[in-house]
Amino acid sequence: MMQEQGGKIIMMNEMKDKSKRSAVKNKGEGSPNKKEIIVKFSSYLKAHNIQFKQNITEEGIPQITMMFQNCDMCPGEITEGCIFFYDDGMEARVYYSKLGAEICRTSEKRPELYRFMNFLQARVWPRVADGMDGRLYNSQYLFCPRFYVTEDEMYDITAAMLVPYTYYELDELETEDFITAALPDLMNRLSIPIFFILADKITADEAIEMVKKDILSGTDEA
Numbered sequence: 001m002m003q004e005q006g007g008k009i010i011m012m013n014e015m016k017d018k019s020k021r022s023a024v025k026n027k028g029e030g031s032p033n034k035k036e037i038i039v040k041f042s043s044y045l046k047a048h049n050i051q052f053k054q055n056i057t058e059e060g061i062p063q064i065t066m067m068f069q070n071c072d073m074c075p076g077e078i079t080e081g082c083i084f085f086y087d088d089g090m091e092a093r094v095y096y097s098k099l100g101a102e103i104c105r106t107s108e109k110r111p112e113l114y115r116f117m118n119f120l121q122a123r124v125w126p127r128v129a130d131g132m133d134g135r136l137y138n139s140q141y142l143f144c145p146r147f148y149v150t151e152d153e154m155y156d157i158t159a160a161m162l163v164p165y166t167y168y169e170l171d172e173l174e175t176e177d178f179i180t181a182a183l184p185d186l187m188n189r190l191s192i193p194i195f196f197i198l199a200d201k202i203t204a205d206e207a208i209e210m211v212k213k214d215i216l217s218g219t220d221e222a
Contacts, residue, residue, distance in 0.1 A: 033165055033169070034062070034085055034087065034165065037085065037090070037165055037168060037169075038054075038062055038064070038085055040172065041064065041083070041176065042054065042064065044176045044180075045064070045066065045180070048180065050066055050067070050068065050180055051066065051067040051069075052064050052065060052066040052067070053065045057084070061084050061085065061086065062084075062085040063082055063083065063084050063085070064082065064083045064085075065080070065081070065082045066080065066081040066082065066083075066180065067080055067081075068080065068081060068094070068180065068184040071184060071187070071188040071191070072188070073188050073189070073191040073192055074096055074097065074100065074187065074188050074191045075096055075097050075099040075100040075103060075191070075195065076097040076098075076099045076100070078097050079094055079095065079096060079097070079184045079187050079188065080094070080095055080096070080097060081093060081094040081095070081179065081180070081183075081184070083179070088164060088165060089162055089163055089164040089165055090162070090163050090165070090168070091160065091161075091162050091163075092160065092161055092162075092163060092179045092183075093158050093159065093160040094145075094158070094159050094160075094179070094183045094184055094187050095150075095156040095157060095158040095159070095187075096156065096157050096187065096191070100156075100157060100191075100195070101154055101155045101156045101157070102155075103195060103198050103199075104149060104155040104156075104157055104198055105154075105155040107198035107199070107200075108200075109197055109198050109199075109200050110149065110198070112197050112203060112204040112207075113149070113157075113194065113197050113198060113204070114149070115204040116193065116194070116197055116204040116207045116208060117147045117148065117149075119204075119208050119211070120147045120190070120211070121146065121147060123211075123216065124147075124186070124211065124215065124216070125144055126143075126145070126178075126182050126183065126186045127182065142171065142174055142175070142178060143161050143163070143175075143178055144161070145159040145160060145161045145183060145186075146159070146160050146161065147159050148160070157194060159183055159186070159187060161183075163175055186215075189214070189215055190211070190215075192210070193206075193207035193208075193210045193211060194207070
């Protein structure tokens with residue numbers, strides 16, 4: 001299922017498809033709900049004023065690329081995201097801007113970053129919330145994203161997850177909120193320890209302590 005991310009956003013109408021890796025061939029004729037789900041997700045993005053662009057990858061996979069603003073701690077004060085719509089599920093990713101990827105590419109501290117990301121894999125379980133004090137749904141753990149740096153020479157620091165369409169149909173709003181709000185917010189909060197590591201201002205151990213204090217403190221994972 002793995003695809004390369006669809007290019008960094010400078011202007012939404014100038015996004016480039018930088019896909020290089022071949023996709024796994026689709027099985028059968030595809031999900032009868034896939035087109036409807038793409039329409040639903042696009043409608044959600046429009047309703048929440050999230051900039052996005054739709055395209056088809058070279059392998060014929062429908063893709064939505066998004067920009068999340070107001071990420072004030074991130075390089076360029078944005079994070080970006082993309083969703084690949086396969087036959088029976090979607091792959092969603094959130095990652096830092098081109099500036100963030102360049103910082104990662106040129107840093108000699110990536111081994112420290114990888115150690116820190118190993119801690120994130122083991123301990124960080126973000127919650128989804130409705131932003132309305134639980135009036136729409138209760139805050140809960142639904143997804144556990146994976147954290148990694150892409151190996152496509154782009155060095156995108158990424159959080160990714162897979163969502164079966166059957167699950168999306170059961171928890172539509174929660175899934176949309178997680179991809180477009182909870183995950184970008186988490187990446188924003190992780191930005192300081194991540195880029196301080198890459199700038200050689202703190203060690204992985206110090207970054208871990210920051211996350212324990214600022215993100216995990218007061219949760220079940222602390």
